[in-house]
Amino acid sequence: MRIGELARATDTSARALRHYEQAGLISSDRAANGYRVYDERAVVRVRNIRRFLTAGLTLDDVRVFLPCLDGDVAAAPPSEKGLQVARDRLAVIDERIAAQTEARDRLEAALRAAGPAQGPEFP
Numbered sequence: 001m002r003i004g005e006l007a008r009a010t011d012t013s014a015r016a017l018r019h020y021e022q023a024g025l026i027s028s029d030r031a032a033n034g035y036r037v038y039d040e041r042a043v044v045r046v047r048n049i050r051r052f053l054t055a056g057l058t059l060d061d062v063r064v065f066l067p068c069l070d071g072d073v074a075a076a077p078p079s080e081k082g083l084q085v086a087r088d089r090l091a092v093i094d095e096r097i098a099a100q101t102e103a104r105d106r107l108e109a110a111l112r113a114a115g116p117a118q119g120p121e122f123p
Helices: 003-010 014-022 042-054 059-068 080-113
Strands: none
Touching: 003 014, 003 042, 014 042, 042 059, 059 080
């Protein structure tokens, strides 16, 4: 199937598919006209990649799961390495949330200290 067909089948943009290919997560052959041609199995692989990305993992994190991307990753028993990647990513997300919360609190305090709001109200 061509890139547009794969994009429609997986509700993914062609740009994202090219990005996944550049990252080594999917592969294609080239037709005589130079178009990318993907195997039917790429549908499952892309859906699994998107499942991991939606869960908060990065493309680098997803590489750990390469051996199982062509199967039902939701039904497969988790590996210790996969669980560690997820724990590490969760810690990074928690750190980012804490940093953003602190920045928000500092900004809110600065606005309150500035006196009555001149524009839209703030909490």
